[in-house]
Amino acid sequence: MTYQASKSRYDLMNYKRCGSSGIQLPVLSLGLWHNFGEVDPFSNARQMLLDAFDHGITHFDLANNYGPPPGAAESTFGKVLSSDLKNYRDELIISTKAGYLMWPGPYGDHGSRKYLLASLDQSLRRMKLDYVDIFYSHRFDPETPLEETMSALDQAVRSGKALYAGISNYSPEQTIKALSILQNLGTPCLIHQAKFSLLRPEPLHGLNQVLLDNGVGCIAFSPLVQGILTDRYLKGIPSDSRAAKAHGFLKKEEISDEVLQKVGRLNLLANNWGISLAELALNWVKSHPFITSVLIGASSPSQLETNLRIAQMPDFTPNELAAIHSAL
Numbered sequence: 001m002t003y004q005a006s007k008s009r010y011d012l013m014n015y016k017r018c019g020s021s022g023i024q025l026p027v028l029s030l031g032l033w034h035n036f037g038e039v040d041p042f043s044n045a046r047q048m049l050l051d052a053f054d055h056g057i058t059h060f061d062l063a064n065n066y067g068p069p070p071g072a073a074e075s076t077f078g079k080v081l082s083s084d085l086k087n088y089r090d091e092l093i094i095s096t097k098a099g100y101l102m103w104p105g106p107y108g109d110h111g112s113r114k115y116l117l118a119s120l121d122q123s124l125r126r127m128k129l130d131y132v133d134i135f136y137s138h139r140f141d142p143e144t145p146l147e148e149t150m151s152a153l154d155q156a157v158r159s160g161k162a163l164y165a166g167i168s169n170y171s172p173e174q175t176i177k178a179l180s181i182l183q184n185l186g187t188p189c190l191i192h193q194a195k196f197s198l199l200r201p202e203p204l205h206g207l208n209q210v211l212l213d214n215g216v217g218c219i220a221f222s223p224l225v226q227g228i229l230t231d232r233y234l235k236g237i238p239s240d241s242r243a244a245k246a247h248g249f250l251k252k253e254e255i256s257d258e259v260l261q262k263v264g265r266l267n268l269l270a271n272n273w274g275i276s277l278a279e280l281a282l283n284w285v286k287s288h289p290f291i292t293s294v295l296i297g298a299s300s301p302s303q304l305e306t307n308l309r310i311a312q313m314p315d316f317t318p319n320e321l322a323a324i325h326s327a328l
């Protein structure tokens with residue numbers, strides 16, 4: 001049956017301006033790092049994408065290497081775009097990235113112009129797209145001049161294959177340099193994609209202020225620490241969880257007793273407030289003014305449904321934030 005997007009989709013989500021740009025992003029975005037590969041059921045992947053769009057999630061985040069195998073998430077997304085979302089292309093913000101190992105030899109990894117631009121062409125072919133909305137340098141490459149990596153992003157935008165440039169996993173110092181190069185090239189950086197969660201609030205090391213000062217948006221990835229900040233691991237490691245899967249990036253060692261004690265205390269607080277731990281963890285990230293969007297993953301439509309409850313949840317008050325910090 002032909003998919004028709006829900007008419008109420010824009011009533012269910014809040015949108016926030018991305019830095020000082022013209023773009024607004026949904027406060028919750030969906031990433032395709034896990035659960036959209038060849039090993040995952042296509043019907044589940046399709047359902048999550050359509051449910052997300054029906055609830056006002058307009059931003060889908062990909063990278064060349066998401067799978068498994070690498071590239072498969074972009075192919076899955078391309079399939080759903082062609083079959084269901086084609087007529088909604090202008091309502092979508094689709095991002096992809098290059099920076100990690102993608103193909104053998106010296107030109108399939110890191111930050112050279114050769115790698116980034118060839119990878120973007122491959123991503124467009126897999127997704128059957130003419131352009132992506134955001135093209136990211138996935139990580140800083142210490143062996144390639146930053147000017148070269150940034151000029152590849154500029155070229156991607158000038159060629160019309162991307163509308164905006166972004167960077168991910170850059171330190172505050174690397175970010176300052178990257179922003180200045182991009183500014184001078186005439187392609188200002190739209191957004192920084194950074195790891196940020198209740199269990200890892202400190203590694204930003206001032207990145208938040210750099211982004212605020214420069215009018216650059218921030219999208220926070222792995223806000224649930226790949227599922228640790230939910231009720232998923234409170235009673236052991238379920239066999240269908242990311243930590244149990246051979247191809248999952250969550251290592252069992254990360255779910256230590258010390259971490260589980262913190263998670264237990266936060267879960268108690270969430271229960272007292274009548275919300276799930278996932279909602280508490282996501283709304284904590286959303287409550288920071290420098291955050292434009294919270295970039296989640298999900299393995300089922302029901303997880304997505306839970307997480308969508310923060311779409312219109314008010315940000316936590318200073319008192320609520322203090323209660324969360326003392327539970328930590």
Ligand SMILES: NC(=O)c1ccc[n+]([C@@H]2O[C@H](COP(=O)([O-])OP(=O)(O)OC[C@H]3O[C@@H](n4cnc5c(N)ncnc54)[C@H](OP(=O)(O)O)[C@@H]3O)[C@@H](O)[C@H]2O)c1
Binds near residue numbers: 224
């Ligand atoms: N730029 C980068 O370097 C980078 C790195 C990592 C991620 N990312 C981006 O960020 C996106 C999100 O990362 P992530 O998948 O690690 O995010 P996450 O939201 O921290 O973790 C998602 C996982 O948490 C579990 N989960 C989600 N909602 C739940 C709920 N309501 N109840 C119980 N469990 C729940 C699921 O685990 P199960 O699968 O076990 O059910 C799900 O797969 C990625 O898809 C990618 O787009 C970017």
